[in-house]
Ligand SMILES: Cc1ncc(C[n+]2csc(CCOP(=O)(O)OP(=O)(O)O)c2C)c(N)n1
């Protein structure tokens with residue numbers, strides 16, 4: 130009898146069927162030909178992308194009809210990102226809402242090759258797959274023109290528990306993209322705090338009441354952690370600014386294919402646990418950017434560039450305006466919480482000024 134773990138069921142491939150009758154996508158269907166990348170003399174890239182609406186005809190790699198809550202920001206943001214990626218994609222999802230709601234056997238929402246892995250070692254597993262792929266091409270076991278982009282999708286909790294594996298993949302320079310959707314908590318298991326939950330935010334493990342005012346310490350700066358591994362490309366994005374996200378996806382694909390690991394963090398809205406209406410996700414993500422809580426920028430071959438500067442276009446808003454939009458942070462506008470609000474504002478401004486300095490100085 131072949132060795133296997135107790136309780137593993139192989140499943141019946143005959144039973145596995147796509148949601149809504151949406152069949153797997155072909156490489157041709159996933160290639161728009163509308164995105165142009167040109168390497169510059171300084172080694173960085175120029176991207177020529179059409180307006181976002183022109184990419185609307187590109188089919189969705191994740192079929193509609195999955196079980197995410199109404200208004201969940203994960204799949205709109207993921208869809209925007211994937212519209213900037215051309216051709217064949219293999220995706221690995223770490224455990225979390227995105228995986229759970231899209232893979233209820235015998236259904237699948239994934240119209241491309243999909244893997245699920247243990248929560249904490251997705252980056253290790255996918256980096257192994259990347260190497261297997263290149264080795265099999267080298268041996269002639271796969272066609273010489275086989276061309277696949279490898280993408281790992283993870284929540285912010287996955288980037289806590291899987292941080293070591295993600296840094297390991299980055300240090301080994303595997304050609305793959307790690308895309309973190311940040312909903313500021315471990316939502317699939319009941320909205321526990323993650324290290325990306327900001328100061329003062331309410332979660333099921335950072336309460337609001339007489340003895341506690343939400344999370345007691347600031348959120349970790351994951352893009353800066355990943356940038357410190359010297360990977361060729363790091364970026365941030367939100368659903369509310371799709372042209373920015375698509376251009377970054379195109380760069381991410383080029384770097385993952387030619388130079389090594391890419392990391393991107395996309396802030397998304399979780400209506401259920403942020404206690405907001407289903408329809409306000411875009412507005413909230415834009416407010417997070419305009420208040421400089423979540424700046425849009427990239428670090429390309431070590432050079433930081435702010436890709437959207439609300440100060441320069443007169444759109445800068447107070448952080449308090451963003452916090453007022455969410456049930457989980459409404460308490461911060463009430464009397465008694467002034468010190469926490471001031472601490473959030475001070476930290477947002479400190480990180481923003483540091484980013485501006487990095488934008489202005491290629492040595493930083
Ligand atoms: C090693 C391990 N620890 C804990 C869990 C339980 N667990 C499953 S999903 C999840 C939270 C995931 O959070 P995140 O990555 O932020 O994704 P989200 O649910 O917010 O989409 C946890 C703790 C697990 N599956 N494996």
Ligand code: SF4
Nearest residue numbers: 197198201226399400
């Ligand atoms: S709990 Fe939040 S992140 Fe998870 S599916 Fe619902 S809205 Fe999306």
